[in-house]
Amino acid sequence: VTINHLADPMLRKLRAIAEVSAQDAALVRKLRITPKELQPKEDLVKEGSRPGFSAVLLSGMLYRYQNPGEGKRQILSLHLPGDIPDLQSLYLKTMDHSLGAIDKSVVGIIPHEDLREMFQRSFHLASVMWRDTLIDAAIFRQWISNTGSRSALAAMAHLLCELYLRAQSIGLVEEASMKLPLTQQDFADALGLSNVHVSRTLRRLRNSRMIEWKPGVLTVLDWNGLKEVGDFEPTYLHLANNQAVLVSDGS
Amino acid sequence: VTINHLADPMLRKLRAIAEVSAQDAALVRKLRITPKELQPKEDLVKEGSRPGFSAVLLSGMLYRYQNPGEGKRQILSLHLPGDIPDLQSLYLKTMDHSLGAIDKSVVGIIPHEDLREMFQRSFHLASVMWRDTLIDAAIFRQWISNTGSRSALAAMAHLLCELYLRAQSIGLVEEASMKLPLTQQDFADALGLSNVHVSRTLRRLRNSRMIEWKPGVLTVLDWNGLKEVGDFEPTYLHLANNQAVLVSDGS
């Protein structure tokens, strides 16, 4: 069984944020990666558990969330293929949040053991992964500003900008469109809004011709406009080859 | 000039979250740490800059913030002695936020070069520091839930719980009191509230006899009550020796 290709999304991601030598790439390919399919809304790791593995997302979309109080759900981050959303479980034993699938997804399970051994062999790879978790934290910081300081309209625009750019950086945008299988309730829980207000906010963005949105598909019609409404500055994504310029204004 | 003792707050912090051997401690003491005094509201690092050093807080209190729009300020985190709030600048060149002093503070400046060399010599130390940045991210996640999902009262209670426990873990709580030099505007910018509402919210917590608060000093009168109001679960702080039990209900 050739498992090498399972490492490809991860390598693409790592190369998007740092240099990776052929030698290091070989180490990555040696990881034992076991594919596992997740159904929509299925959890991979639950808050409070102590997993012995991490997972790289191969296809679909994952999300991390907490339940801060009865019946509430706060979505903390959204993840695209190549992301390793629970790498922190390598050094933080107990999960302080849950990790689940938005859509039908496939993840690659990697034993912590293998990651530790890889880091022993190559400190550079460890530091690249470290860097990845730091970018993760930078995204959290923006998420704080989103839920804390921005209006519903600005927050929504900012979130869409972020997802669009991240999708683009891994080649998942075609003709200004990307798959975005979030329900309005998902948006609501991500932004700290009600689903009703999400509906109205998305409508405003559609009415002003900045985006098209049908459940499952986002199209950006006016990138510059959306950026401005969302007060979006892509620096924090720390993309090696920032492709914002390639997007232009979609006209 | 003996600069060894400048490494003490950092060592205490590292030992609060992981084991540190005598050999590794010696490496930490070899770091060139230059003290620098900061005045209240003075910035150490500004958003957009590319610092060549990191800083360990020796005394006082630091905070990280962004400006998401004209005149707005979102406080992202608060830092106590021993913290290394801008360690991420080692791997993320451009600062996506600013770092400043709440109060008159002293930081120890550490060249990135020294940290890199230390990590080369001891992967264990690197992984402990990595772990520290991961705890940082865990705190960001809670901050998201705070600004996103919790009411003003719960968010305030949660923030006070966190700061109290963190202060306690490094020995800065005496007789249920800690120095907390935040203004109500600082609280407001941390929680995404107005200063007026912060005033009313703190009053409610005082009226229900959960805390005492005078500008500069917080006293926790009813730890269990505060925990409950704030829906506070200390797991995410990943303190090695969780001292919550030592606090009891303050009665």
Added chain:
DNA sequence: CGTCTAATTGAAGCATCTCAACATGCGTGG
């Protein structure tokens, strides 16, 4: 004792929430 910053209080406004009804779309089983 005067000045400045921070905290408090009241009152009006508004962004967002909650509740509720209805519409739409999709999968399933008849």
Added chain:
DNA sequence: CCACGCATGTTGAGATGCTTCAATTAGACG
């Protein structure tokens, strides 16, 4: 192929938590 059911999205109307504005008080410092 149609009928039904269920999840999702939309729209309206009333409720509310928090904001804004503005005036007043309290505390720190020279």
